[in-house]
Amino acid sequence: MTDYAIQQVVNALSAGSLYALMAVGLAMVFGILRLINFAHGDVMMVASYIAFFALGAGLSLPIALPIVVTGTVIVGLLMERVAYRPLRGAPDVALLLSSFAVGQILQNGVLLGTRLAGLPTLIAFPSPEILNGVVTIGAITIPKVNVASFFAGIVLLGLLTVFVTRTTLGLSMRAAAEDLSAARLMGIKVNRVVATAFGIGAGLAAVAGVLYSVQAGQINPYMGFTPVLKAFIAAVIGGFGSIAGAVLGGYVLGFLEVFVTALAGIGDLLPAGSVPPEVRSFLQTILPSGLGSWRDAVVFVILILVLLVRPQGILGRRGPDDEL
Amino acid sequence: MRDNVALRRAAGPGLVIVLTSIALAVLDISGQSFWQGLAINLAIFMILTVSLNLTSGFTGVFSLGQIGFMALGAYISAILTLPLAEKAAYLSDLPSWLAGVHLDQVIGPFPVGFLAATLIAAVIVSGVAWLVGRVLMRLSGHFVAVATLGFLVIVRVVLFNADAFTRGSRTFSNVTPYTNVWWSWAWVLLVVYVVWRIKRSAYGRDMFVQRDDRLAAQAVGIRVMSPRLLAFVVGAFFSAVAGSLYAHFITSFSPTVFYFDLTFRVITMLVIGGMGSVSGSILGAIAIVFLTEGLRRVEDATLLYGLSAIILAIIFIVVITVRREGFLGQREVPLDRLFLRRQKTPDEPKPEAQSP
Numbered sequence: 108m109t110d111y112a113i114q115q116v117v118n119a120l121s122a123g124s125l126y127a128l129m130a131v132g133l134a135m136v137f138g139i140l141r142l143i144n145f146a147h148g149d150v151m152m153v154a155s156y157i158a159f160f161a162l163g164a165g166l167s168l169p170i171a172l173p174i175v176v177t178g179t180v181i182v183g184l185l186m187e188r189v190a191y192r193p194l195r196g197a198p199d200v201a202l203l204l205s206s207f208a209v210g211q212i213l214q215n216g217v218l219l220g221t222r223l224a225g226l227p228t229l230i231a232f233p234s235p236e237i238l239n240g241v242v243t244i245g246a247i248t249i250p251k252v253n254v255a256s257f258f259a260g261i262v263l264l265g266l267l268t269v270f271v272t273r274t275t276l277g278l279s280m281r282a283a284a285e286d287l288s289a290a291r292l293m294g295i296k297v298n299r300v301v302a303t304a305f306g307i308g309a310g311l312a313a314v315a316g317v318l319y320s321v322q323a324g325q326i327n328p329y330m331g332f333t334p335v336l337k338a339f340i341a342a343v344i345g346g347f348g349s350i351a352g353a354v355l356g357g358y359v360l361g362f363l364e365v366f367v368t369a370l371a372g373i374g375d376l377l378p379a380g381s382v383p384p385e386v387r388s389f390l391q392t393i394l395p396s397g398l399g400s401w402r403d404a405v406v407f408v409i410l411i412l413v414l415l416v417r418p419q420g421i422l423g424r425r426g427p428d429d430e431l
Numbered sequence: 432m433r434d435n436v437a438l439r440r441a442a443g444p445g446l447v448i449v450l451t452s453i454a455l456a457v458l459d460i461s462g463q464s465f466w467q468g469l470a471i472n473l474a475i476f477m478i479l480t481v482s483l484n485l486t487s488g489f490t491g492v493f494s495l496g497q498i499g500f501m502a503l504g505a506y507i508s509a510i511l512t513l514p515l516a517e518k519a520a521y522l523s524d525l526p527s528w529l530a531g532v533h534l535d536q537v538i539g540p541f542p543v544g545f546l547a548a549t550l551i552a553a554v555i556v557s558g559v560a561w562l563v564g565r566v567l568m569r570l571s572g573h574f575v576a577v578a579t580l581g582f583l584v585i586v587r588v589v590l591f592n593a594d595a596f597t598r599g600s601r602t603f604s605n606v607t608p609y610t611n612v613w614w615s616w617a618w619v620l621l622v623v624y625v626v627w628r629i630k631r632s633a634y635g636r637d638m639f640v641q642r643d644d645r646l647a648a649q650a651v652g653i654r655v656m657s658p659r660l661l662a663f664v665v666g667a668f669f670s671a672v673a674g675s676l677y678a679h680f681i682t683s684f685s686p687t688v689f690y691f692d693l694t695f696r697v698i699t700m701l702v703i704g705g706m707g708s709v710s711g712s713i714l715g716a717i718a719i720v721f722l723t724e725g726l727r728r729v730e731d732a733t734l735l736y737g738l739s740a741i742i743l744a745i746i747f748i749v750v751i752t753v754r755r756e757g758f759l760g761q762r763e764v765p766l767d768r769l770f771l772r773r774q775k776t777p778d779e780p781k782p783e784a785q786s787p
Contacts, residue, residue, distance in 0.1 A: 143573050163719055193752045200493050201751050204702060208744040215737035215744075222736060229553075277473050332691065336584065339577055404588035407581035414570060414578050 110246045113371045121253035123361025124260025127354045128315040129338035130345070131267065132308025134353035137342070138284035139297075139304055141199055145206040146186060148308050148335025149213035154179040154316035155326045156217055159232060168235040176313045180212075183309025184302055191305075192298070210331070217328040229327045232320040256318045263311060264354050271350060276303055284348060335402075340410045346420030355421060363409060367402050434770070439535035443769030448620065455612045467612055471680050473720045474615035478622050478673040480712040485626045488668030488706035488761075489635065490659050492568060495694055497670050499586035500560060502689030504552045504671025505678035506590065506597055509606045511548035512679065516520040517605045524595035531639040535607060549675040553668045560667030561660070568659040571645075583694065590686035595685065604683035610676045618676060620703075622669045627709050629665070634658050639707065639761070694738075698722075699747050707761025712744030714758055719743070 108327025129151065136144045159320060161171035185266040190209045194202055218228065238252045271277035276299075281299045283290040291297050320326050337360060338353075382390075413420065458467055479501065486494050511534045513522065518530060534544030567578050590597050598605060629635045637658040641648040645655060668741075678684065696719065704715025726739030750757065 143577070145679060190748055200491075200576070201755060203493070203573065203576060203733070204698060205748055205751060207698070208747045211695065211740050211744040215740040218737040219735060219741070222734075336580075343574075343577060400592055401588055404585045407584050408473070410581050411578050412565070414574050415566060418570065418574055 111369075114247055114249070117247070117249050117253060117257070119362040119365040120358070121256040121327050121361070122333040122364060123358035124256045125315050125319055125334070125357075126337050126341045126360050127244045127260055127264060127357025128311045129334055129388050130341035130353035130357045130395055131264065131350055132312050133335075133338050134302035134342045134345075134348055135280070135284075135308055138348035138350070139280070139287065139301055140191070140202065141348075142191065142193075142202040142206065144174065144191075144308075145203065145335060145341070146190075146209035147308065147312060147338065148181060148331030148333075149210045150183055150186070150331070151312040151316040151319070152326070152331035153182050153213055153217065154309075154313035155232070155320040155330065156221075157313075158317045159230065159326060162233045162235055167195070168237055171306055172314070172317065175317060176310050179313035179316070180280075180306045183305045183312075186213075187302055187305040192301075194220060214328045214331070221328070229325055232324055232326050234321045234324070235262060238318075240281060245249045250322075252321045256322070259318060260315055260357075263314060267307065267311075267350070270307075276300070282306060308321060337406075340406060342418055342420075344413050346422035349420070352420050359421075360406070364402055365404060367405050439770045440767040443766035446769070447766060451616065455616055458612055467719070468680075469724060470612050471610060471676070473614045473679050473716060474619045475673050475680070476697065476700060476716040476720055476759075477619050478615075478669055478676070479697045480704065481619075481622050481626050481709055482666040482669035482673070483697055483701050484704075484706065484709065484712045485629065485662050485669075488701060488708075488712075489630065489638040489642065490662045492571070492659050492663070493576045494579040494663065494666070495576050495698075496563070496582035496586075497666065498689050498694045499583040500667040500670040501554050501674035501693075502590060502678070502686065503556045503559065503587065504549075504674030505684065505689070506603070506674075507552035507555055507671075508545075508548040508675035509603060509678040510596060511551060511590055512545055512607060512609070513605070514607070519683075521598065521603075521605060522596070526595070529596075542609045545607075545614075545679060549672055552675050553671040556671035556674075557664050557668045560664045564660045564663035564667075568656060568663060580707045583690070587686050587690060590689075592771075598686060600687075602685045606678055606682045608679060608682050610680035615676050615680070618669075618672055622672070622710060623713070625665070625669075629662075630707075630709060634661055638662055686787055696743075699743060703747070703750050703757050705757035705759035705761060708757070708759040708763055710750050710764040710766070711757060711759035711762075714764075 129147065132147050133144055136142055154175055158171060158175045161174050162168070166174070187207055190205050191202065196206055221228065221230070238255055241248045241250050242254055271281055279290065279295045280300050282293065282295055283297060287297065307407060315334070323330070338357075341356035342353045343356070344359050345352030345354070388395045441716050455470065458470055479497065483494070483497050486492070486497060510522070510525075510529065511532055513533065514535045515533045518525060518533065518739055522530075534548040536542075536544040563582055567575060570578055591600055593599070637648070637653050640653055641655045641658065649655060672751070700715035700719045703718060704711030704713070723739060723743065726742055730739050
């Protein structure tokens with residue numbers, strides 16, 4: 108039972124790292140522009156495809172990863188320049204809709220590209236050797252990729268913290284998130300700050316994309332949708348616009364999901380005689396074994412509850428126009 | 432003199448209705464199934480766009496959950512109209528109170544069962560929308576968009592998991608194809624009339640006012656919640672109707688249809704036409720449906736699948752960058768003034784005063 112619990116905690120930390128890596132990109136952009144960048148998941152998808160080609164060409168992970176990150180950052184910067192900068196100052200909803208359109212372009216562009224290259228829509232991802240297999244500690248076995256996800260999350264988010272607290276550009280970014288027009292008056296070049304936010308977000312999404320693809324084992328042009336939804340939820344739970352909140356929200360979401368999945372059917376799993384039959388039947392009623400497939404719905408119900416009870420999230424502050 | 436003016440005002444819309452009816456009659460008689468299908472498709476998109484306009488364009492509360500209401504409408508009405516033999520074959524796990532229901536009665540050429548099923552589905556969905564809206568209409572801006580998107584995901588998960596009712600991820604098939612050009616376009620007429628009336632009503636003005644300046648509206652005592660909720664519920668009603676029409680047109684479908692691509696397509700039509708303009712939604716739907724159809728042919732000819740979605744998305748970005756308010760903004764095509772005399776009579780208000 109302890110082993111099972113430890114295993115689940117590791118799963119939660121690993122999933123949480125990926126969510127946090129994605130959510131940070133959303134939160135940075137939202138903090139400055141008040142744009143929910145729906146295309147962020149598709150940027151991650153593009154990263155997976157670049158990784159597919161780089162790894163497929165026989166490159167090892169340490170050589171392929173910089174290529175993937177660079178390529179994805181370029182895509183992120185282009186996206187900002189072409190689709191979002193012309194809309195600066197437009198209503199929030201126009202920006203949100205523009206990000207849907209960017210997502211459509213990326214998805215269908217990749218679809219078109221893979222067709223032209225003669226590839227099927229759903230392709231197997233060439234998992235790099237170093238991430239295959241499992242780590243065994245005592246009675247616990249953990250896939251290596253989960254360990255890698257956890258450490259990648261910790262290291263990259265640590266570096267990001269150093270960047271936003273210790274460098275001039277990072278401080279300008281936080282200033283812009285605090286008050287865009289005041290930051291501009293203080294001589295901060297807003298375009299550069301916004302581009303940095305998109306670039307860093309895309310870079311983190313690239314790493315998340317590679318790890319996610321290894322875990323899933325396959326990639327397709329529509330794979331970005333679920334991760335971006337999860338990242339939203341993470342960012343909203345933590346407090347939209349706050350980088351620390353996005354990280355916290357990512358891990359909270361990871362634990363929530365694992366919790367829902369792990370508790371599903373727990374009434375059936377407990378050894379005979381360990382609990383009174385009334386407790387068992389109660390557990391079977393409130394946590395049926397089929398609950399796992401309802402996970403996404405449960406998570407979204409939690410999201411809506413968070414929005415209603417505390418729309419500013421755990422760490423966020425209330426905006427003037429967020430609620431009636 | 433007044434009657435004469437009223438008649439002249441009605442003449443423009445009347446002419447459009449007559450011309451459309453003639454076109455539909457020609458289509459119906461010609462038996463061209465491709466063009467009939469296109470006309471039905473167009474009608475369904477018009478209903479969706481006009482009802483989303485009411486929900487989101489009029490109130491500024493941006494809902495991404497509309498297709499969820501459409502999906503519920505499609506499934507509920509399809510379960511209700513499915514004949515007993517098909518129910519036994521495909522939905523054997525249906526609870527007994529529902530297994531005996533078969534709204535497949537036809538009186539002459541008139542499928543009353545289909546009409547009843549559509550209305551029942553729309554009323555149930557409106558109830559759901561009322562419950563959801565009571566909670567979600569308190570939110571604004573992005574938060575309502577994310578929360579309603581959550582609703583869409585929840586509907587999808589429910590449809591996938593409620594095997595006994597929906598066959599889960601398997602295709603729900605053998606729905607009787609009741610939807611024809613007359614049914615679909617009659618609903619278009621109704622939704623346009625209702626939404627246009629709402630726009631010109633006190634409720635409609637409340638919707639626009641609280642959209643444009645919520646604090647000012649509240650300060651002068653205009654309610655925010657009730658017009659929003661009204662727009663949400665009526666929009667959901669007609670979205671469910673569109674779902675029912677769709678289900679009985681396409682006859683087999685699965686939960687995957689009712690998701691993000693469809694949501695985005697309806698939003699494109701709405702934004703290109705103009706948020707707040709009923710005639711804009713109609714024009715937006717016409718433009719995008721024909722454009723999509725044309726691009727699909729190009730795709731089929733060149734095998735460049737995905738091209739049409741890319742072009743639509745680029746058009747969308749260009750439109751919201753260059754002309755943020757779409758074709759019409761919140762103005763209407765002045766059909767009612769088509770046959771009005773130019774000179775102003777003393778007792779007739781200026782035409783400018785008629786439109787908001």
